[in-house]
Amino acid sequence: MSQKNTLSNKRFMNWFRLSSPMTFYPVAGKLIPFFWVLAFLFGVAGLWVSFFVAPIDAVQGQGYRIIFIHVPTSWMSMFIYLVMAGWAGLGLVFNTRLSSMMAQALAPIGAWMAFMSLWTGAFWGKPMWGAWWVWDARLTSELILLFLYLGFIALQASIDNPRRADKAGAVLVLVGVVNVPIIYFSVKWWNTLHQGASISMTKAPAMAQTMLWGMLLMALALWMYSIAVALMRVQAIILERESHADWVRQLGEVKS
Amino acid sequence: MNALLGIIHRDLLLVMRRKSEVLTALFFFVIVTSLFPLGIGADGALLRKIAPGVIWVAALLSTLLGLQRIFSADYADGTLEQMVLSPQSFVLLVAGKIVAHWLVCGLPLVILAPIIGIQFDMDAGSLKVLILALLLGTPVLSLIGSIGAALTLGVRGGSVLMSLIVLPLYIPVLIFGAGAVYANTVGLDISGHFSLLGALLILALAFVPWVSAVAVKIAIE
Amino acid sequence: MTILNPHTPLQSTPLLEARDLTCIRGQRALFEGLSFGISSGECLHVSGENGVGKTSLLRLLSGLSRPELGEVLWDGKSIVSDSVSYRHQLLYMGHRDALKEDLTSLENLEMYAVLDNVALSQENALATLWRFGLRGREDLPVSCLSAGQKRRVLMARMITRQAKIWILDEPFNALDSNAVQILQKLIEEHIDAGGIVILTSHQALVIEGLRVLKL
Numbered sequence: 001m002s003q004k005n006t007l008s009n010k011r012f013m014n015w016f017r018l019s020s021p022m023t024f025y026p027v028a029g030k031l032i033p034f035f036w037v038l039a040f041l042f043g044v045a046g047l048w049v050s051f052f053v054a055p056i057d058a059v060q061g062q063g064y065r066i067i068f069i070h071v072p073t074s075w076m077s078m079f080i081y082l083v084m085a086g087w088a089g090l091g092l093v094f095n096t097r098l099s100s101m102m103a104q105a106l107a108p109i110g111a112w113m114a115f116m117s118l119w120t121g122a123f124w125g126k127p128m129w130g131a132w133w134v135w136d137a138r139l140t141s142e143l144i145l146l147f148l149y150l151g152f153i154a155l156q157a158s159i160d161n162p163r164r165a166d167k168a169g170a171v172l173v174l175v176g177v178v179n180v181p182i183i184y185f186s187v188k189w190w191n192t193l194h195q196g197a198s199i200s201m202t203k204a205p206a207m208a209q210t211m212l213w214g215m216l217l218m219a220l221a222l223w224m225y226s227i228a229v230a231l232m233r234v235q236a237i238i239l240e241r242e243s244h245a246d247w248v249r250q251l252g253e254v255k256s
Numbered sequence: 257m258n259a260l261l262g263i264i265h266r267d268l269l270l271v272m273r274r275k276s277e278v279l280t281a282l283f284f285f286v287i288v289t290s291l292f293p294l295g296i297g298a299d300g301a302l303l304r305k306i307a308p309g310v311i312w313v314a315a316l317l318s319t320l321l322g323l324q325r326i327f328s329a330d331y332a333d334g335t336l337e338q339m340v341l342s343p344q345s346f347v348l349l350v351a352g353k354i355v356a357h358w359l360v361c362g363l364p365l366v367i368l369a370p371i372i373g374i375q376f377d378m379d380a381g382s383l384k385v386l387i388l389a390l391l392l393g394t395p396v397l398s399l400i401g402s403i404g405a406a407l408t409l410g411v412r413g414g415s416v417l418m419s420l421i422v423l424p425l426y427i428p429v430l431i432f433g434a435g436a437v438y439a440n441t442v443g444l445d446i447s448g449h450f451s452l453l454g455a456l457l458i459l460a461l462a463f464v465p466w467v468s469a470v471a472v473k474i475a476i477e
Numbered sequence: 478m479t480i481l482n483p484h485t486p487l488q489s490t491p492l493l494e495a496r497d498l499t500c501i502r503g504q505r506a507l508f509e510g511l512s513f514g515i516s517s518g519e520c521l522h523v524s525g526e527n528g529v530g531k532t533s534l535l536r537l538l539s540g541l542s543r544p545e546l547g548e549v550l551w552d553g554k555s556i557v558s559d560s561v562s563y564r565h566q567l568l569y570m571g572h573r574d575a576l577k578e579d580l581t582s583l584e585n586l587e588m589y590a591v592l593d594n595v596a597l598s599q600e601n602a603l604a605t606l607w608r609f610g611l612r613g614r615e616d617l618p619v620s621c622l623s624a625g626q627k628r629r630v631l632m633a634r635m636i637t638r639q640a641k642i643w644i645l646d647e648p649f650n651a652l653d654s655n656a657v658q659i660l661q662k663l664i665e666e667h668i669d670a671g672g673i674v675i676l677t678s679h680q681a682l683v684i685e686g687l688r689v690l691k692l
């Protein structure tokens with residue numbers, strides 16, 4: 001929601017005018033390169049901090065640096081789920097197609113973030129704890145979040161009627177959003193109950209300031225990247241779903 | 257209120273006329289639990305340890321199996337449409353269908369569970385906790401599952417898709433339910449588990465019928 | 478039989494009114510800007526070829542689906558905002574029989590009475606079933622009845638439902654000529670009593686005072 005906010009404030013555009021796929025398509029096109037540049041800049045800064053500025057960890061050596069990807073992807077996977085739920089909710093309440101298309105565009109990105117978080121978690125775990133996978137609260141919750149994403153994507157893919165797919169997906173993701181805190185809480189409960197808490201990804205020793213900066217910069221980079229890719233995906237979705245409309249057939253890309 | 261009882265009566269009557277469908281879900285429960293000792297070995301101590309988890313997972317899966325029929329039969333022959341158009345509150349009718357589903361699929365699990373528990377050599381105290389936990393938990397399973405069933409009505413590959421959607425949402429119930437029995441065996445306090453299960457039940461009862469009603473209407477449009 | 482232009486301005490205060498209805502299915506608009514009104518005591522036959530949107534229109538009028546644009550008004554109020562009173566007065570019959578195959582015809586009628594919130598004594602239910610030639614078959618599961626007999630059970634429901642407006646999608650399907658006569662008479666009686674009927678049918682209809690809406 002924030003990317004649209006800054007734009008409309010700067011250009012004093014009417015909010016609801018942007019909610020038509022036809023008006024949004026060119027706007028998205030103009031925004032995409034802007035976000036790629038931001039992603040690149042933040043990414044370079046973040047990687048530089050991660051590799052050169054942040055100190056070597058006393059216990060974990062150089063290998064811990066994968067945390068600079070693991071933690072930001074983890075944050076993004078949860079953030080994207082919230083944003084997705086917001087868009088889907090808007091689409092359900094106001095019956096706007098574009099909001100639902102945004103949710104549809106974000107889902108695979110969020111799923112990918114969750115997957116990367118698990119993957120990098122494994123790469124961190126193996127040299128540190130000797131196991132490719134540990135059932136700690138954070139990783140397990142991340143896994144369940146991935147399932148929630150996959151369920152949403154599968155549901156939308158299985159329903160032929162796009163409007164029904166939008167609404168059904170919206171109900172599912174809103175139910176999911178309510179359940180995510182419950183699931184997270186229950187997994188933490190489960191973890192402490194079964195005494196697995198000795199091995200925990202979150203129990204890192206107090207982080208140096210620079211480490212936090214590195215993670216923040218990487219998170220920003222991923223955020224800009226997500227927005228850029230989401231805008232690209234939503235353009236593709238608009239073309240696909242509005243293919244019968246005249247303005248689509250007039251587009252340069254489509255004509256050629 | 258009359259409508260609620262009427263719908264429950266109707267669904268139970270329909271089940272009585274086709275008992276085989278219900279019984280298959282219950283047999284499934286028994287068979288699945290029997291697979292674990294066959295796969296893992298008959299070591300008594302190990303079986304006692306995994307029993308709560310195994311029984312709960314089997315309960316989840318059997319409930320899912322039973323949920324495939326909660327709306328789909330009515331959807332196929334057109335009676336679901338009539339219910340949506342009924343002057344009675346559709347949320348009430350959906351709640352009635354969920355209650356009927358629990359009476360047919362959930363309650364028998366609660367009754368069967370101690371028998372399975374004995375097969376796994378669980379002691380009396382654990383069995384009591386198990387039954388109570390299932391009593392609180394299985395209605396939540398029926399409730400949450402109905403959302404998945406409504407969302408996937410008439411969709412290709414709907415039953416597998418429904419499982420994919422619903423199982424992550426079942427995890428808190430599984431954790432608190434099985435956790436209660438486990439906590440009891442190691443001597444920890446179980447009141448926390450039960451309050452959480454109770455809270456889930458109240459939350460689900462308050463919101464889910466409405467959500468499922470919305471989901472059914474989306475499917476029928 | 479008068480042919481109605483779909484965009485005719487509305488007559489005197491109609492009971493059921495459609496305003497600017499637009500229906501989109503898939504990528505096409507089936508119809509746009511459709512407006513018409515129906516008053517008490519009228520029967521509207523929605524005609525057109527297959528796939529032109531007759532069923533979609535009926536579903537819009539019944540409230541099962543929402544139009545992309547436009548609204549449906551009952552007694553001046555939108556059927557979306559005032560849906561309970563509209564559903565009280567509405568009987569919708571779609572393509573499928575909407576009968577539970579495992580229940581008997583009597584049980585089906587009684588179940589619908591509960592669903593429709595109408596009082597129905599068992600004598601009344603039986604009498605209605607007998608009226609439609611189902612004597613001796615009331616206690617058989619519906620799966621044992623023929624297609625025509627199932628339709629007769631539905632005709633019994635049309636009586637016991639006591640609804641003011643009937644929306645019927647292809648009600649003459651699977652009926653023999655005798656049953657067609659019975660149904661036509663039922664519709665005429667309903668209109669004479671001040672009710673409203675909207676139906677689709679591929680057959681030629683002989684009903685007094687029929688209006689036609691060609692999509």
